Amino acid sequence: MASAGQIIALRRPAAEMDQVLRPEQSDVVRLASVKPKPQPSAPPSLLVEDLSLSFGSIPAVDKVSLAIPAGDIVALVGHSGSGKSTLLRLIAGLERPDSGRVVINGTEVSGPNAFVPPERRGIGMMFQDYALFPHLSVLKNVLFGLRRVPAGEARERARQALDRVGLGGREDAFPHALSGGEQQRVALARAMVPGPDLLLMDEPFSNLDRRTRDIIRDETTAVLRESGTTTVVVTHDPDDAMRIADRIVMMQGGRFAQSGTAEELYQHPASLPVARFFCELNEIETACRNRMIATPFGDIPAPGTAEGTPVTVCVRPGDIQLFEPSVGDRTGRIISSQCLGETVLIHLAIDGLDRPLRVVAPADGAPATGRTVGFEVETGKLLVFPAG
Numbered sequence: 001m002a003s004a005g006q007i008i009a010l011r012r013p014a015a016e017m018d019q020v021l022r023p024e025q026s027d028v029v030r031l032a033s034v035k036p037k038p039q040p041s042a043p044p045s046l047l048v049e050d051l052s053l054s055f056g057s058i059p060a061v062d063k064v065s066l067a068i069p070a071g072d073i074v075a076l077v078g079h080s081g082s083g084k085s086t087l088l089r090l091i092a093g094l095e096r097p098d099s100g101r102v103v104i105n106g107t108e109v110s111g112p113n114a115f116v117p118p119e120r121r122g123i124g125m126m127f128q129d130y131a132l133f134p135h136l137s138v139l140k141n142v143l144f145g146l147r148r149v150p151a152g153e154a155r156e157r158a159r160q161a162l163d164r165v166g167l168g169g170r171e172d173a174f175p176h177a178l179s180g181g182e183q184q185r186v187a188l189a190r191a192m193v194p195g196p197d198l199l200l201m202d203e204p205f206s207n208l209d210r211r212t213r214d215i216i217r218d219e220t221t222a223v224l225r226e227s228g229t230t231t232v233v234v235t236h237d238p239d240d241a242m243r244i245a246d247r248i249v250m251m252q253g254g255r256f257a258q259s260g261t262a263e264e265l266y267q268h269p270a271s272l273p274v275a276r277f278f279c280e281l282n283e284i285e286t287a288c289r290n291r292m293i294a295t296p297f298g299d300i301p302a303p304g305t306a307e308g309t310p311v312t313v314c315v316r317p318g319d320i321q322l323f324e325p326s327v328g329d330r331t332g333r334i335i336s337s338q339c340l341g342e343t344v345l346i347h348l349a350i351d352g353l354d355r356p357l358r359v360v361a362p363a364d365g366a367p368a369t370g371r372t373v374g375f376e377v378e379t380g381k382l383l384v385f386p387a388g
């Protein structure tokens with residue numbers, strides 16, 4: 001059977017493919033920044049080397065390595081149980097690794113020779129439930145992050161931190177009187193106020209409704225960028241990851257399935273699970289015949305793929321173009337159309353497929369249910385993987 005690399009290479013030049021695959025093949029996934037890069041000699045803010053932790057027979061984190069330059073924001077994504085929180089807890093010092101090392105700003109904090117407790121790692125932490133003290137005012141919650149700072153200076157810094165997250169004037173309020181978004185901002189101010197070397201966030205936006213979430217997420221990103229805080233954020237939401245992070249690391253079964261920029265993971269997923277995580281897909285099971293892969297959108301050459309190799313051809317709903325058909329065009333019939341606001345979700349029945357294709361088209365001028373339409377997809381937009 002052909003390897004994943006061979007099959008994936010069908011849709012990309014070999015040199016580009018090599019770039020996508022190389023990080024997973026290297027021992028250390030180096031996470032470069034899109035912001036001003038640190039000097040090549042500058043040590044990464046966070047270095048994780050061959051880190052592992054099993055719970056009984058479950059390898060929750062399995063020999064993972066990464067290096068994050070100062071000021072970068074990295075998102076750990078993946079399905080439930082993929083190991084994201086365990087990796088974050090290992091970095092925080094809330095778990096001890098079975099093997100491997102964690103180094104923060106050049107100091108080994110977990111490893112064969114050291115274990116520094118969480119409170120001495122110079123990290124800020126922010127969790128899904130925000131963990132605010134209900135009996136303390138907003139100001140006192142933030143002051144909690146500055147217990148070792150002289151009182152006058154601490155109050156000044158806490159007020160500045162609250163101003164920065166847009167909560168100036170709410171110092172005396174209690175958590176129960178705040179909205180979810182405001183509580184999230186208090187938690188952010190408290191995590192940021194000591195000026196941590198590293199900020200760790202576990203699902204920081206998941207308790208917020210959709211609209212608040214978008215606003216708070218953008219505001220939080222702005223605060224992190226402005227302060228240049230190196231951040232690792234765990235999320236199961238691909239939108240969060242793509243909007244916040246310089247780099248995304250997708251975990252699967254305790255390992256890194258792929259790492260790269262949002263564009264790399266979205267446009268050039270290295271495997272079917274990665275592709276599925278970032279976008280709903282139309283998936284078509286087929287096979288290689290006579291060095292070609294037949295799809296409803298046309299045949300794709302598959303040199304080097306063994307005869308009969310089963311493959312999954314994927315197409316994103318937004319990559320299917322619909323148009324007024326002419327003689328010879330591929331056609332389908334619209335069996336339903338659902339308004340999504342600026343777009344419509346269309347179910348398109350086509351010959352040879354048991355299930356209709358899902359197509360997302362602009363709402364403006366979208367064809368009506370029952371119509372026969374032409375359809376096409378640029379071959380370069382098709383994703384081909386070993387059968388999933």
Ligand SMILES: Nc1ncnc2c1ncn2[C@@H]1O[C@H](COP(=O)(O)OP(=O)(O)OP(=O)(O)O)[C@@H](O)[C@H]1O
Nearest residue numbers: 055058060078079080081082083084085086087236
């Ligand atoms: N304290 C524990 N004891 C036993 N097993 C655990 C423990 N913590 C995590 N696990 C297991 O380790 C694996 C990874 O869990 P982890 O919580 O890191 O995943 P996750 O990707 O963060 O999931 P979620 O998104 O649901 O939080 C899972 O199989 C989980 O059941």
